Structures are given as C-alpha cells and as structure tokens.
Amino acid sequence: MATLFKNIKELIQVRTTPISFVSGDEMNILPTIKNAFLIVEDGLIANFGEMKECPIDDFTNVIDATGKMILPTWCDSHTHLVYAGNREGEFADRISGLSYEEIAENGGGIINSAKKLQQTSEDELYKQSEVRLKEVIQLGTGAIEIKSGYGLTAEAELKMLRVIKKLKENYPIEIKATFLGAHAIPLEYKENKTGYIDLLVNNIIPKVAQEKLAEYIDVFCETGYFSATDTKKILEAGKKHGLTPKIHVNQFTAIDGIQVGIQFNALSVDHLEVMRDIDIESLKKTNTMPVALPGCSYFLNIPYTPARKMIDAGLPIALASDFNPGSSPSGNMNFVIATACIKMKMTPQEAINASTINGAYAMGLETKTGTITKGKLANLILTKPINSYAFIPYSFGSNQIEKVYLKGIGIDG
C-alpha cells in the first residue's frame, strides 16, 4: 500500500536529520525541494527527493501534484476546542465598549462558558466539539492540543477531558490533552481562592492523573486569576502526578509567570503579549517554547507578542490558534500564520517553522510530525496551484489547501 505524490512543485519543510525545534536566525531557514516526489507507506513518510530520482515502482495510488506544493500539516499546540455554546453576546458587548476584563468581572468570560458547559451533556459537548475538530482538520491542522478549563468542578473538568479522549479515539488527528482546572476561580470560591486551589491539588489533579486523562497541566497565571505563587503550588501538584506544565502567562500583565514556568521546566509558556526584557532574557538557553497566539490579539485588540524582538534575541517561537469561545473563536492556522506575518513581522519562513516543527515541540510531538522526514507521520497539506509558499500568508482569508492527508489518507470535508 504505497502512495506516490509526483511532480510536486515544492516540497516544504524537508529535514533529513531530525530536529527538535528552530530558534533565532534558524527560524528564517525553511528547507525545500523543488520538483519533488514523496512516497507514503503504512501512514508514514517512506521516501522523498527530486523528481529525477523518483523510483518507478508499482504504486497503489499516484497523485500528480503538478503546480501544487506539499507541506507538513499545521501543529496547533494551544487550543480550548472543547466548549459548549458560544459567546457572541460578549463580542457585541466589546464592540459597544466593554473590555474583556470588564466582561469577566461582570460574570461573563470563562465563568460564562463554565456555566454553559456544566449544563451540557457529555454527548452534546462531544457533538459540538467534533464539528470544530472536523473544521480545523480541513484547514490543515494535523496535530492539536486541547485543554480542559471550562468545567471548573471535578465532574465538569473530567467530562471535558473524556470528550477530548473520545475525539482522540475517533479521529486520525494527533491530540494531546491538557488539564486547565486553574483557568478561573469559580463563583462559589470567589472569596476563597485557596479553597479552590486545595480542591484542584487534593482532589481534581489526582483524579485526572489516575484516569490518565491528561499529559499536561496548565494555569492561567494572570492578575485577578492565579498568582505566581498559586501557579507554583498547582504545578507542584501536577508534577507529583506526572503532568508537565504548559502555561498561560503574560497575556495582560507580567507577574513572573514565565520564571515559574522555567523553574518547573514547562514545555511551553503561552500568550506573551506583555513581555519585559527580563522575560526574554529568562527564556534564553531553556527548553521552554514561547508560544504566540495572534488570533487572540486580533480578536481582543490587545498587543501582539513581540515575536520580532524575541526571534532577534535568539529565541524560538511557536504559533497556535488559542481556539476558544472568548478570545479567539477561530482555529484557522492559515489565518494565524498570515496574522503573524502581517502584524508581528514574522517572515513566511519563520511563521511556517513556528506552526510546524516548533508547534510540534510545544506538544511533545516533534519526533512524530512537524517536518517532512522519513519515518514521520504522512500528515500532509496539498496546496492548490500556487506560485510560492509565501502566497499562503499573503492571500490571507483565502484557502489555498486542496486536500489534507492524515497518516497518508486523504480527508474528505
């Protein structure tokens, strides 16, 4: 069962020697092969090279990619794709002048989503989430991290994580689950944050770990949510139960969350719209991936992560969608890449590296996906006929994807 893609105009993100991620100046290097072939066997990339070296075996399927390009599928390392209902009412309130913070203070925001989710059955939550998962696959995402965090009770958090597990069982996309019980302080604990942290530490985290429902642990380390000290306490409990941190930090204020993340060897620190020089300095020479979420900056009209400054300082960057009902109701990685180029001054090469190999690293999948490398999953984007890969971010809002292949199988919309 071998499939040959032939006459590929340009095969993008080709890495013959495995890499974990790229940083600094290396982010601007995107290796490609022009006029290429690629062979898929048993769901994996078996071989690739220049057309002049293409083997003349008997292939089960031959796909002529004349004029079209192939890239590894997008690796979206930060989403909240499992949620109930939507928050377009708050969207209208923001247009009328209320801020995201004011909406949250009035009982909207994450608390609003938690209320809806608690009242939604597991089956219904699965159905709503499945629609979004199918949509992002068609938009080129082949690996995705999904967080809990709209439950805020043991029962509802576990319900979310079971939905993520079911999606993982039923769809060919790679899915990683993150426990984000510390996403907001539930109304019942408004005057007793310590009580909620104790519940997380002594009850919910042990349950999540026991049922093996998550690999990562997240905390919204932010003024009005969880402080650096709270974050340490929660990450400590997560560590005790084998959960690796990937945390929300520096979205609105810099309160030393990055330093806590580094101290706990976080796989990633995400958002980073507000970055002090000390935060950039702290991230140097660490294994922690900084993750930018331009869709959130776009939607909330808040500053963009200073990616240019960070890359110029030698750091890596991953890009993710932050797909969620409150601050980024879109999981379209093509838009994320375009926005990173247009608003954050990342080059197309940097943005593609940030959305493939660096995104894969930010969810522990760098050995399985994120590059065109022999033995990796044949998770591929076949573009429509285009002149250059820069056309993908350039033509923002248009879809340049002809077909998505996961484990070598073409996914029908």
Ligand SMILES: N=CN[C@@H](CCC(=O)O)C(=O)O
């Ligand atoms: N900032 C915290 N959490 C989400 C948004 C949550 C919401 O508004 O529902 C984020 O990453 O932007």
Ligand SMILES: [Zn+2]
């Ligand atoms: Zn988020």
